[in-house]
Each structure stands twice: as C-alpha cells, then as structure tokens.
Amino acid sequence: MISRREFLQASVAASAIVGVSGIGNWSRLAAQQRLTQDQLLQFDTFGNVTLVHITDIHAHLKPIWFREPDTNIGVGEVKGLPPHITGLDFIREFDLTEGSPEAYALTHSDFTALAKTYGRMGGMDRVATVVNAIRADRPEAILLDGGDTWHGSMTSLITKGQDVVDVMNRLGVEAMTSHWEWTFGTERVQEIVDGLPFPFLGQNIFDAEWDEPAFDPYTFFERGGVKIAVIGQAFPYMPIANPGWKFPEYSFGIRDGRMQEMVDEVRAEGAELVVVLSHNGFDVDRKMASRVTGIDVILTGHTHDAIPEPVLVGETILIASGSHGKFVSRVDLDVRDGRMMGFRHKLIPIFSDVIAPDPEMASLIDEGRAPYKDQLEEVIGKTESLLYRRGNFNGTWDDLICDAMLSERDAEIVMSPGVRWGASLLPGDDITREDIHSVTSMTYGECYRTEMTGEFLNVILEDVADNLFNPDPYYQQGGDMVRVGGMGFHIDVSQAMGSRISNMTLLKTGEPIDPARNYVVAGWASVNEGTEGPQIWDVVESHIRKIGTVKLEPNSSVKVTGV
Amino acid sequence: MKLSRREALVLAIGSVAAAAIPMTAYAAVEEAIATFTGGAAVGDAGVTLTAPEIAENGNTVPVSVSAPGATSILIVAAGNPTPGVCQFNFGEAAGAQAASTRMRLATTQDVIAIAKMADGSFARASSEVKVTIGGCGG
Numbered sequence: 001m002i003s004r005r006e007f008l009q010a011s012v013a014a015s016a017i018v019g020v021s022g023i024g025n026w027s028r029l030a031a032q033q034r035l036t037q038d039q040l041l042q043f044d045t046f047g048n049v050t051l052v053h054i055t056d057i058h059a060h061l062k063p064i065w066f067r068e069p070d071t072n073i074g075v076g077e078v079k080g081l082p083p084h085i086t087g088l089d090f091i092r093e094f095d096l097t098e099g100s101p102e103a104y105a106l107t108h109s110d111f112t113a114l115a116k117t118y119g120r121m122g123g124m125d126r127v128a129t130v131v132n133a134i135r136a137d138r139p140e141a142i143l144l145d146g147g148d149t150w151h152g153s154m155t156s157l158i159t160k161g162q163d164v165v166d167v168m169n170r171l172g173v174e175a176m177t178s179h180w181e182w183t184f185g186t187e188r189v190q191e192i193v194d195g196l197p198f199p200f201l202g203q204n205i206f207d208a209e210w211d212e213p214a215f216d217p218y219t220f221f222e223r224g225g226v227k228i229a230v231i232g233q234a235f236p237y238m239p240i241a242n243p244g245w246k247f248p249e250y251s252f253g254i255r256d257g258r259m260q261e262m263v264d265e266v267r268a269e270g271a272e273l274v275v276v277l278s279h280n281g282f283d284v285d286r287k288m289a290s291r292v293t294g295i296d297v298i299l300t301g302h303t304h305d306a307i308p309e310p311v312l313v314g315e316t317i318l319i320a321s322g323s324h325g326k327f328v329s330r331v332d333l334d335v336r337d338g339r340m341m342g343f344r345h346k347l348i349p350i351f352s353d354v355i356a357p358d359p360e361m362a363s364l365i366d367e368g369r370a371p372y373k374d375q376l377e378e379v380i381g382k383t384e385s386l387l388y389r390r391g392n393f394n395g396t397w398d399d400l401i402c403d404a405m406l407s408e409r410d411a412e413i414v415m416s417p418g419v420r421w422g423a424s425l426l427p428g429d430d431i432t433r434e435d436i437h438s439v440t441s442m443t444y445g446e447c448y449r450t451e452m453t454g455e456f457l458n459v460i461l462e463d464v465a466d467n468l469f470n471p472d473p474y475y476q477q478g479g480d481m482v483r484v485g486g487m488g489f490h491i492d493v494s495q496a497m498g499s500r501i502s503n504m505t506l507l508k509t510g511e512p513i514d515p516a517r518n519y520v521v522a523g524w525a526s527v528n529e530g531t532e533g534p535q536i537w538d539v540v541e542s543h544i545r546k547i548g549t550v551k552l553e554p555n556s557s558v559k560v561t562g563v
Numbered sequence: 564m565k566l567s568r569r570e571a572l573v574l575a576i577g578s579v580a581a582a583a584i585p586m587t588a589y590a591a592v593e594e595a596i597a598t599f600t601g602g603a604a605v606g607d608a609g610v611t612l613t614a615p616e617i618a619e620n621g622n623t624v625p626v627s628v629s630a631p632g633a634t635s636i637l638i639v640a641a642g643n644p645t646p647g648v649c650q651f652n653f654g655e656a657a658g659a660q661a662a663s664t665r666m667r668l669a670t671t672q673d674v675i676a677i678a679k680m681a682d683g684s685f686a687r688a689s690s691e692v693k694v695t696i697g698g699c700g701g
Binding site: 236237251459460466467477 | 613615616617618619620625663671691693695696697
C-alpha cells in the first residue's frame with residue numbers, strides 16, 4: 001500500500017499546473033492563452049468524497065491584487081516550516097518556477113511585474129465558476145467556509161455583512177465557522193445566523209455566564225455513501241483580539257479537550273471521516289492536530305496562508321487555502337471501511353483573467369454594489385508605490401495609514417493594527433474609496449488621540465510581540481506586529497516576553513523614548529468600548545486628498561533580529 | 564546528588580515559576596502548597612486542570628479541576644499577591660471529584676492544582692494563563 005507521504009507526492013505532481021514557464025516577460029494576452037481555465041480546474045477525480053474549502057475572503061467579492069508576505073517568521077518548533085517560508089525559499093521548497101503563475105500567486109517575489117503579466121486574482125464570480133465545475137464533476141462535493149467572510153469591505157460595512165451573506169448563500173456554502181463576523185455584534189450575528197441555510201459551527205463558542213456550549217459543535221453529511229462529520233472551531237481569541245464588548249454573551253478559547261470529546265462523540269455516532277473546519281490559525285491547528293486524535297482533515301484558516309501541499313501531522317492532513325478569494329482548495333478523499341485511505345489535493349489559484357466569471361454571481365455582486373457604486377469608485381488619489389500590507393512588520397499600506405494619522409491627528413507616535421487583511425495596489429493605480437476601505441473597514445474604526453508614557457508604549461510592543469512570537473502556538477493570537485509610525489525600535493524575536501523590544505527611538509528627534517515621558521499617540525481599532533475619534537478611512541482619505549499622489553520611501557525603522 | 568522530597572518539590576515549582584515571581588510571592592506559593600501537602604511528595608498524574616491559555620478577562624478567569632478519587636483539591640495562582648485561590652473538599656458521598664470556579668489573575672502566571680487522594684498521596688497539575696492587553700487580531 002502506498003504511504004500517505006508517497007501518495008501526497010504523487011498527487012502534487014498530478015495536480016501541478018502544466019504548460020507555463022518563463023519569467024514574467026509575456027504580455028497579458030500570452031499568459032491568458034497559455035494558462036487556461038481547464039488547466040486550472042484539471043483534477044483527476046479520486047475516491048468517494050470531495051471537500052471544497054474557501055476561507056478568509058474578508059468580503060472581497062471582486063478580483064484584487066494581493067501580494068503575499070515577504071516576512072513570516074516562525075519561532076520554536078515551527079521555525080523554517082511552512083507557512084513560515086517566503087519568496088525564493090518558498091519557490092524552492094515547493095519546486096515552483098520563478099516567474100510562473102504559481103510563484104506569482106503564492107509569493108511576493110517580483111510582484112509588480114508578475115501582477116501585470118498574470119492579472120488580478122479572486123472574485124467570487126470566478127470562485128462560483130470553480131465551485132460549479134467541481135460540483136459538475138462531483139455533485140456531492142461539500143463546500144465549507146472557514147470564516148472571516150462577512151467583514152472587510154465598504155459594502156459589507158454598510159450592509160452589515162448582508163452583501164457577502166447573499167453571495168455565500170448563492171454559492172451554496174454548507175457550513176461555516178467564524179471570527180470577524182462577531183465584530184458586527186451579537187444581535188446582528190444572531191439575525192444573520194437565524195437566516196442561514198446552513199449551520200454556523202463552533203465547538204469552542206460558550207455562553208460566557210454559564211460556560212456552556214452556545215452553538216452547534218458539528219454537523220453530519222452523508223455523501224458518496226460516507227458519513228462525514230464536520231466540527232467547527234471558531235477563532236479562539238475573539239474577546240481579546242477584537243472588542244469583546246460587542247459580543248459579551250460569549251466566551252471562546254481553544255478548548256482542545258472538548259475538541260477531543262467532539263471527535264470521540266462523532267466517531268461513536270458512526271462518522272467515518274472527521275473534518276475540522278477551523279479558524280485557529282495554522283500553527284495552532286498544527287499543535288491541536290498533535291494533541292487531538294481522530295481528526296482526518298483540518299481545513300485551516302485565520303493566518304491567511306496558502307500552502308500548495310497538505311501538511312501532515314500524524315494521521316491528520318492540514319489544508320491552508322489562502323485568503324481574499326485568491327484560492328479554493330479541492331480535497332478528494334478515499335474513505336473506506338470507516339477510515340481515510342488516501343487523498344488528492346489541489347490549491348486552485350483564482351486567476352481572474354483566466355477563469356470566466358459566473359454570470360449569475362457576477363450580477364448578484366453588481367446588484368449589491370449598485371446603490372453605492374459612486375461612493376465606492378470615487379478616485380481619491382494615485383499611488384506611485386506598490387501598496388501592500390501582508391507581512392510580520394510594516395507594509396507600505398501601513399506606512400501610508402501611519403503617515404495619515406501623524407499628519408491628520410497631529411501625533412508624535414501612531415499605531416496601526418497588524419491585521420492580515422486588505423488588498424494591494426500597483427504603482428500607477430488610482431486609489432479609490434473602496435481601496436481605502438479594503439485595508440481599514442471595521443465596526444470599531446475610530447481613530448483615537450491620547451497620551452501614553454514611553455513605558456506603556458514598550459508594554460504594548462512587548463505584549464503584541466508575544467502574541468506573535470511566543471514559541472507555544474497556543475499563546476499566539478495570529479495577526480502580525482503592531483505597525484508603528486513616528487517611532488523606531490529593535491525586536492529580537494528569539495527572546496522571551498519583556499525582552500524582545502529595545503532601542504525605541506522617537507524618529508522626529510532621534511532621541512531614545514523616555515519611559516517616564518508622555519507622548520501624543522494616535523491609533524485605531526481599539527478594543528476598548530467608548531473609543532472616540534474620526535473613522536480611520538476618513539483620516540486616510542483626507543491625507544491622500546492633500547498629498548494627491550502617494551510615494552513612500554523604504555521604511556527601515558524596525559530592526560529585526562533573532563530570526 | 565540526591566534530593567530530598569522537599570527539595571525536589573521546591574525545585575520543580577521553581578523551574579516553572581521562579582523567573583516571573585518575586586521572592587515573597589514565591590515563598591507564599593511554596594508555603595500554601597506545603598501547608599496542604601504537609602511536605603509530602605507530589606506526583607504528576609491524577610489531576611486535570613482546565614484553564615484558558617489566554618484569559619479573556621483577567622478579572623474573572625474560569626478554571627476547572629477534576630481528580631477522581633480525591634478528597635480535596637487546592638488551587639493556587641502562583642503570580643497573585645495572595646496566591647491561595649480556594650480548596651475544594653469532597654465528602655464520601657460526592658458523585659464526582661470535580662469543581663469549577665472563577666478567579667482573578669493579576670498578570671500572566673501559572674495556575675497550580677494539587678489534589679489530595681483518598682490514600683493520602685498528592686498529585687499536581689499546572690497551566691500557564693496569559694493575561695494580555697489584547698487588540699490587533701488579524
């Protein structure tokens with residue numbers, strides 16, 4: 001019998017995109033001619049069960065540019081393991097070709113040039129085409145949504161997630177789990193969930209007062225003659241990473257002890273295949289897979305990683321399907337005699353110029369946008385620089401947002417959250433209001449202005465750094481380092497909490513930060529109730545209008561060591 | 564080197580907690596446990612402690628303990644100014660030797676549970692609970 005590892009190798013070879021090579025020197029047309037929808041969808045149907053996974057679309061319904069991170073540091077046991085490899089290392093690890101469509105989709109290398117060659121990615125109308133094609137091939141395929149779905153765009157903010165809910169219902173999602181959904185508040189979440197034609201799963205969502213389970217932990221499917229259990233795992237650190245006062249009724253947490261109980265329970269009820277639909281983040285899922293036995297597949301989410309091969313932990317395979325609608329994962333499984341015997345997987349890149357939009361979905365999306373079209377598409381300015389966010393430390397979008405706060409809020413130091421959502425813009429692109437919302441939209445976007453001591457600023461940096469670089473994944477919240485403007489610092493990621501940050505410097509004067517002095521600080525996305533200030537997207541819009549054209553200098557204010 | 568039971572116990576606690584705890588609090592933790600165990604050896608099997616990895620609210624952190632066959636369970640918050648949290652005693656008619664409560668944690672610290680078994684032996688479990696200022700989740 002073929003081992004799982006051998007099987008994986010064979011399936012990766014079989015699923016690789018064929019017929020493309022070269023280093024970004026073709027015209028767009030040539031790329032389209034050489035890369036076809038059939039190639040992207042090519043899949044040798046396998047076994048008797050198909051899972052389709054999409055996650056972390058963050059309400060991005062239209063195709064976008066999305067640059068993957070240049071820095072994604074892994075600490076402790078996961079150092080150097082996927083997803084903690086980037087750029088050329090990533091290309092080498094997965095045997096990709098520099099300049100190929102896969103390299104463009106999966107890495108930041110040569111991003112601007114390759115973007116012009118291969119075009120935008122994502123778009124839920126293209127995703128619909130892919131899902132429909134998979135269903136044509138395997139009608140009983142199960143479509144699962146890993147959450148971070150309803151939040152992240154101007155239209156989703158205005159409609160409180162409704163535009164995205166309509167799209168996902170049309171797509172035919174069959175179960176989901178959650179994270180940013182909760183930032184719309186308990187009442188709105190319950191209103192939407194009441195109307196969903198599928199379960200909203202979370203074995204780790206508890207009633208905060210009585211510490212009792214509050215949502216369905218799992219659901220069963222009978223497909224291809226197989227009884228399949230899908231267990232939901234919501235983002236564990238909801239009330240810590242996001243404003244808990246918007247959903248005070250609920251408590252979350254990893255609760256891997258209960259996960260084990262749920263796995264045992266569904267097995268006892270006859271499940272032959274156990275799938276966890278998770279919003280833990282990749283490293284947390286990797287650890288959970290090593291502690292909970294009996295899970296066949298974890299469909300991971302939250303940390304936005306796109307990994308072209310499943311990662312194996314014992315007998316469990318972990319699937320990472322990227323973010324923002326850039327990818328859809330198809331996982332075919334052979335389930336016999338009550339166990340998973342083999343799998344075949346493909347991370348399908350959604351090249352928007354290659355995959356034809358599904359007309360019905362395209363019109364649904366456009367109908368949702370129509371009332372706000374003028375607001376969305378109003379040009380605020382232009383950028384000469386590549387604008388991106390994704391990475392452990394400041395991206396250029398973050399630098400622009402920080403500059404806006406420094407200038408518009410007259411602050412000495414500013415802080416911007418290290419979230420992983422938000423699309424990129426290419427040099428030469430117009431910046432529309434919708435583009436600004438892509439990197440700022442949220443239900444708690446007030447840009448505060450306050451005073452903090454140097455000592456407290458240090459506490460914040462140490463605290464956030466430990467959320468990212470604690471060697472135990474269970475103590476990581478996902479997300480990236482808080483972005484800072486007006487102040488530089490050094491960070492040694494190999495140190496313990498309290499010892500990572502040093503050399504904090506006020507950039508304006510070059511002087512060291514005085515722990516005892518008060519500094520005027522602006523920031524946004526505070527988790528505290530009652531935060532006051534203008535909305536961050538208005539602050540950024542006002543700044544861009546004043547400068548007209550965005551041109552950013554390379555930012556060297558953060559020095560990283562201990563990698 | 565041959566350690567006495569007492570020295571081994573102190574070392575075992577020290578290795579996980581000493582770095583973060585001032586000596587006075589450390590002594591208080593040691594004293595609270597020693598008072599409960601009478602200085603007896605403490606094993607590491609037989610008691611299950613369930614606490615969140617990161618507290619959602621440091622002012623009210625849920626914790627559950629379970630130790631089948633125990634007569635009492637002591638909970639200590641090693642980093643609190645007053646480490647003793649509570650002691651559960653189970654009578655002979657108790658259906659299960661398990662309990663839950665909530666406690667306030669001053670800072671990131673280890674929470675320790677010590678169970679006294681019916682045969683007079685002791686078992687220990689501990690879990691680090693992080694108390695964070697939060698924000699910035701992606």
